Amino acid sequence: MVRHFSFCIGLLIILTSCRWTNCSAAALLLEDKFRELELRLETTEARSVQVEEKVSQLEAQLELNNEIRNNLKFQVTKLEAKNVQLEFKIQEQEKLLNYLLRQTNRPVPVADSLSVPNNLKSPVQSTDSNKSGTPRTCKELRVIDPSLPSGMYSIDPDGQGVGENPIYVYCDMTSGSTSILHDSESAINVGHCADPGCYSRSIKYNASIGQIKALAELSFECHQSIKYDCYYAPFELSGYAYSWWNDRDGNAQYFWAGDNTEGIHTCQCGIDGNCVDNYAKCNCDAAVYAQLFDDGVITNKNVLPVTRLNFGRTQLPTSSGIHTLGRFECTGTVALTRMPTSxxxxxxxxxxxxxxxxxxxxxxxxxxxxxxxxxxxxxxxxxxxxxADVKSVPVHFYVQRTSNFNTTNIPIPFDLALVNKGNAMDLTSGIFTAPRQGTYYFSFTGLAQFSASSYTLALQVALNLNGGIIGKGHVDMSSTATTRWNQLTLQSTLSLKSGDQVWVDITSASSGVALHDNGNHYTHFTGFVLEEDIVASL
Incomplete structure (x- = not known):
């Protein structure tokens, strides 16, 4: 600035003195000064370009270094997990070896097990005989040992001894949450490209998708946070999607917060109604040249975790996009407050x-x-x-009469109960009361006695449910010279509710006609439950 000022003062003096001296020499001097300035300007511009290139190279190298560091960190975590799994297998083999030595009466050597570094946590074994040894979630681990600090632990969501190998996760022992690490947790620049999804990054987790699904099934809720810093880099423009993420089954998802899986594009600001552009569903969709961001938490555990991130439309030199993906985290347990149904x-x-x-x-x-x-x-x-033929109570009866009976329109009483399991049949009243809801079978057999008559005589009985006739049995005989007998039967299968009542009665009987019995048990009634609606009984 001082040099430029001095040059301007010198130029003014030269122009002023040009009135009294040779102006030709002054003009040459002025031209030399201009050439000197142009040369300096070119040199400065060249240096500026070099500096900008150097800065770009350093930024690219920094991003590469960050990615290498993240990959190394992820690989170290995987190796630690494998080390814990191997240590656990060694311990199991040692137990088996000691057991075999004891069975053969051989001396058991003093255990010289491998020491585990302090920063690695071996699988903690459950003492509950009804559950697998290795905890399936961090919450289960915290129940086993509440004194454990937060850190990396080995768990087995799909169950010990079945499915896939245990996984190495971060356990927050304050909340009991389980977090699965991946290789893309730091902020990553998507670079410059124009087409939809031209930037695509696969997310590698420190667990198999099978174990991740098992963890989600066991947990009350699971979520994963995501943030996208953008400068004129829209997710969607004029209804055309340039960015999306893929769920655990590989399906494209266009929501960046909440649990919307219906293909509707939205972000947290769209859910809250406070986006920069009132007509946009995401801040980054606003057509403004400004540094913006969208961040949200995806909460649909049935599609998580994010397995791939795809971004596009960042082709302008001024456009930029940086994504930051959180860990897959699950909390709570699915409480089963009913009997198992599957x-x-x-x-x-x-x-x-x-x-x-x-x-x-x-x-x-x-x-x-x-x-x-x-x-x-x-x-x-x-x-x-x-x-499965499961009944909460046994219900079956077989009852008999020992004498004649001809009273109409009242339940037929019985004298003997050969079987009355569950005591649902009342001999005195002749009424059966269903103790449980279900399907029942009933059978009545009677011997009708007809006295001598020149007329047609008849006897009719009915099976009743709560006072309503379900079915009837009828027998008759004409012009009997002497006493005669004829048998009648009545069967039915009924769907009963608890408390329903069933009985047999004589609905009509001619004079001189009765149900006969003399101790030989010609008249008898039986019933039992075929199937119980066990759900209604619990």
């Missing part, structure tokens, strides 16, 4: 042994085969076998 319910509460199980059906107990080497939703995880 293999998945059994898996949730910790069952790991393949086999046949009884589960609660819509009305009855059902038998299923569970293959716990697979995950819920996989083919072959559950196979339906059939219905």
């Amino acid at each position: 293999c998945e319910d059994l898996w949730l509460v910790g069952h790991i042994l393949n086999g046949f199980y009884s589960v609660m059906g819509s009305a009855m107990m059902e038998s299923v085969y569970c293959d716990f080497t697979k995950l819920p939703g996989n083919d072959g995880f559950q196979k339906w076998i059939g219905y």
Whole structure:
């Protein structure tokens, strides 16, 4: 600045003195000064370009170094996890070896097990005999040992001894949350490109998708945060998508917050209604040349985690996009407050042994085969076998009369009960009361006695449910010279509710006609429950 000022003063003096001296010499001097300035300007511009190139190279190198550092960190975490798994396998082999030595009466050597570094946590074993040894979530781990500090631990969401190998996760022992690490947790620049999804990055997790799905099934909620810093780099422009992410099944998703999986593009500001542009669903979709950002938390555990990030329309030199993806984190447990209705319910509460199980059906107990080497939703995880004959109470009776009976329109009473399991049949009243809801079978057999008559005589009985006739039995005989007998029967299968009442009565009987019995038990009534609606009984 001083030099330029001095030059201007000198130029003014030269122009002023040109009135009295030779102006030609002054002009030459002025031209030399201009050439000197042009040369300096060119040199400065060249240096400026070099500096800008150097800055760009340094920025690119910094991004590369950050990515290398993240990859190294991720690889170290994977190696630590593998080390813990190997240590666990060694311990299991040592236990097996010691067991075999004891069985053969051989001396058991003093354990010289490998020492585990302080920063690595070996699998903590559950003392609950009903569950697998290795905890399936960090919350389960915290229940086993509340004194454990937050850090990296080995868990096995799909169950110990089945499925895939245990995974190495970060456990927050304050909240009991489980976090799965990945290789793209730091801020990453998407660079410059024009087409939709021209930048695409696969996300590598420190766990298999199978174990991640198992963790999500076990957890009350799972989420993953994402942030996108943008400068004129829209997710969507004029209804055309340039950016999206892929879920655990590879499907494209266009929402960047919440649990919207219906293909609707939105961000957190769109949900809250406070985007920079009132007509846009995301801040980055605003057509303004300004540094903006969108951040949100994806909460649909059935599609998480994010497996790939795709961005585009950053071709302008001034455009920029930087993504930051959080860890896949799950908290809580799925509380099963009812009886298990499927293999998945059994898996949730910790069952790991393949086999046949009884589960609660819509009305009855059902038998299923569970293959716990697979995950819920996989083919072959559950196979339906059939219905299980489960009754909460035994109900069956067989009662008899020992004398004649001809009174109409009242329940037929009985004298003997050969069987009355559940005491649902009242001999004195002749009424059966259903103790449980379900399907019942009843059968009545009677011997009608007809006295001598020149007329047609008849006897009619009915099976009643709560006072309503369900079915009738009829027998008659004409012109009998002497006493005669004829048998009648009545059967029915009924769907009863608890408290329903069933009985047999004589609805009509001619004079001189009766149900006969003399101790030989010609008249008898039996019934039993075929199937109980077990759901209604619980």
